[in-house]
Amino acid sequence: METKKSDIEVGKRIGGGRFSDVYMCRTLGHMNPSSSEYALKITEPEDELPPHNVKNELRLLRKLADAQDREDKENDTSLGKNVVRLIAFYQSPIEIGLVFPFYKSDLNGVIANNTKVRSAFNLQDGTITRKRENNFSSSQIIQIFKGLLRGLAFIHSQGVIHRDINPNNIMFESPHELEPVIIDFGISYMNPDNNGLEKPDSKITDIATGYYKAPELLLSVKNYSNKVDIWSVGVILMLISSKDFTTPYSQDSAHSDLALLASIFNTFGSPPDDWQEVKTSRSYSAMNTAFFRKIRKSSDDLLFKLKDLPQCVQTFNEMMVYESSCRLSASEALKRIDSDRLQNQ
Numbered sequence: 001m002e003t004k005k006s007d008i009e010v011g012k013r014i015g016g017g018r019f020s021d022v023y024m025c026r027t028l029g030h031m032n033p034s035s036s037e038y039a040l041k042i043t044e045p046e047d048e049l050p051p052h053n054v055k056n057e058l059r060l061l062r063k064l065a066d067a068q069d070r071e072d073k074e075n076d077t078s079l080g081k082n083v084v085r086l087i088a089f090y091q092s093p094i095e096i097g098l099v100f101p102f103y104k105s106d107l108n109g110v111i112a113n114n115t116k117v118r119s120a121f122n123l124q125d126g127t128i129t130r131k132r133e134n135n136f137s138s139s140q141i142i143q144i145f146k147g148l149l150r151g152l153a154f155i156h157s158q159g160v161i162h163r164d165i166n167p168n169n170i171m172f173e174s175p176h177e178l179e180p181v182i183i184d185f186g187i188s189y190m191n192p193d194n195n196g197l198e199k200p201d202s203k204i205t206d207i208a209t210g211y212y213k214a215p216e217l218l219l220s221v222k223n224y225s226n227k228v229d230i231w232s233v234g235v236i237l238m239l240i241s242s243k244d245f246t247t248p249y250s251q252d253s254a255h256s257d258l259a260l261l262a263s264i265f266n267t268f269g270s271p272p273d274d275w276q277e278v279k280t281s282r283s284y285s286a287m288n289t290a291f292f293r294k295i296r297k298s299s300d301d302l303l304f305k306l307k308d309l310p311q312c313v314q315t316f317n318e319m320m321v322y323e324s325s326c327r328l329s330a331s332e333a334l335k336r337i338d339s340d341r342l343q344n345q
């Protein structure tokens, strides 16, 4: 799997984050000839700040790729297909390059492709307003939801917490193909201590992106678990099941932890008095009384497009609970949905 940079023909830049650049690429030499388009993610370890760590990302991707190879050999009903597979990598004194299959769209692109825009004429002031409408069918939403749960079940079975599940890190072969693939393990955590970088009870809490952060992270719970990923998938489910591809959260919540916590309480109701994992959180005891008691919004509103699928709504309800040890795991959630034979609806 290790290769040389000279084996790779680098094309145009297609993306990147704070510490990396992603390019289209073609591979020369011995690499898999079945597909001609790949994505190459280049990171300079010297530039990175924790929790970003490309050396750790590489270690972790190699472990996942080994497990994906084993699944292939065993002809297992593959969970690994919903997780990006490392095809090759190179290391030089200044950079690490990771080669992946190329995906044409992320979840934002798929959402754009399934958005209907309606124009409404306002008789009173003569203006025209344009309204976005979610055009997904319930079975399409469930296909994406199940794919994400399968991907998480695979990642978690390997002792890995992704830590940044959000629409930018969910890719698809094309905007029309609804089998999701989870990418970007740049800030992921591998049990038991993230290769010596973070002890299990003092993990970095500045992880995940905006709306997709789990509530315990906002209260600085450092011994959190893979259930932070379950919460993120629940927020994604709210987004893709909404009337108009919005979440019930305030806009400020994307940038402010305090606003996000307020939005979470407004949406899922006030947390229970016996929320064990935040018992010792100083910020929680200081703020608890500062919030009015809130009632959990109806799941019919939160999952507008799935409201006629009670098993799915119930699964969501059991994923979105404050006490993270009580949240459903990915494999439990999958079993619940499969048992409802939703795929036939």
Ligand SMILES: Nc1ncnc2c1ncn2[C@@H]1O[C@H](COP(=O)(O)OP(=O)(O)OP(=O)(O)O)[C@@H](O)[C@H]1O
Binding pocket: 014, 015, 016, 017, 018, 019, 020, 021, 022, 039, 041, 084, 100, 101, 102, 103, 104, 106, 164, 168, 169, 171, 183, 184, 185, 186
């Ligand atoms: N395999 C791929 N196929 C197509 N595009 C990709 C692929 N991998 C990454 N990208 C694009 O590059 C972007 C950045 O990739 P990635 O998230 O892995 O890097 P990052 O540095 O961790 O980014 P961030 O800091 O935003 O999390 C992705 O959001 C996506 O748009």
